Amino acid sequence: TQLLEQSPQFLSIQEGENLTVYCNSSSVFSSLQWYRQEPGEGPVLLVTVVTGGEVKKLKRLTFQFGDARKDSSLHITAAQPGDTGLYLCAGASGNNRLAFGKGNQVVVIP
Amino acid sequence: NAGVTQTPKFRVLKTGQSMTLLCAQDMNHEYMYWYRQDPGMGLRLIHYSVGEGTTAKGEVPDGYNVSRLKKQNFLLGLESAAPSQTSVYFCASSSPYSNQPQHFGDGTRLSIL
Numbered sequence: 001t002q003l004l005e006q007s008p009q010f011l012s013i014q015e016g017e018n019l020t021v022y023c024n025s026s027s028v029f030s031s032l033q034w035y036r037q038e039p040g041e042g043p044v045l046l047v048t049v050v051t052g053g054e055v056k057k058l059k060r061l062t063f064q065f066g067d068a069r070k071d072s073s074l075h076i077t078a079a080q081p082g083d084t085g086l087y088l089c090a091g092a093s094g095n096n097r098l099a100f101g102k103g104n105q106v107v108v109i110p
Numbered sequence: 111n112a113g114v115t116q117t118p119k120f121r122v123l124k125t126g127q128s129m130t131l132l133c134a135q136d137m138n139h140e141y142m143y144w145y146r147q148d149p150g151m152g153l154r155l156i157h158y159s160v161g162e163g164t165t166a167k168g169e170v171p172d173g174y175n176v177s178r179l180k181k182q183n184f185l186l187g188l189e190s191a192a193p194s195q196t197s198v199y200f201c202a203s204s205s206p207y208s209n210q211p212q213h214f215g216d217g218t219r220l221s222i223l
Contacts, residue, residue, distance in 0.1 A: 030208060033209075033211060040217075041217075042202070042214030042216050043200075045211035048209055048211065092209055096206070096207075096212070098143075101152060102150065
């Protein structure tokens, strides 16, 4: 059973457009973490959200954690080709174990 | 500033062969993890360790064994490789405090023929 559902699985947009991807959980986790993974590399942490309703910004990326702490969204403003990658959300539980979603593959076309 | 280093980066095995994947971290992290990543399946936890000399099963442990003899190293073993174990394997480490990020290596691409 996939605890974390990410949608859409694949998204292709033109440079300069905005996009939003979603991560929905069937469980409440102590935190949700967003990672970005590029081909041939391991995932790299972008942000951790802990508190329900929390909003965090990382340059043109805005992360939101739902009030019930079961869903999260990532919004990218004015996407750049460098934003291309696989975005993974992960829910944290005991011993810092992470349960990952399948990812949102984002392609930004120049 | 190496972080998490995985060796080898690529390997091709025949069915039934054995091998060990090595993960080394230089961040003095207590916790270490092994994942496999398959198309359409995301990252799945195989085994993890919360300290030297301790290991525990994750979501998909069958067919794998692990050892954590030294704090900085976490080994993943395949005793008798099967084609279903063809995957990209990632090692990660983290500090023991809540909600800490995991730091990943760049993966080992393993093909079982």
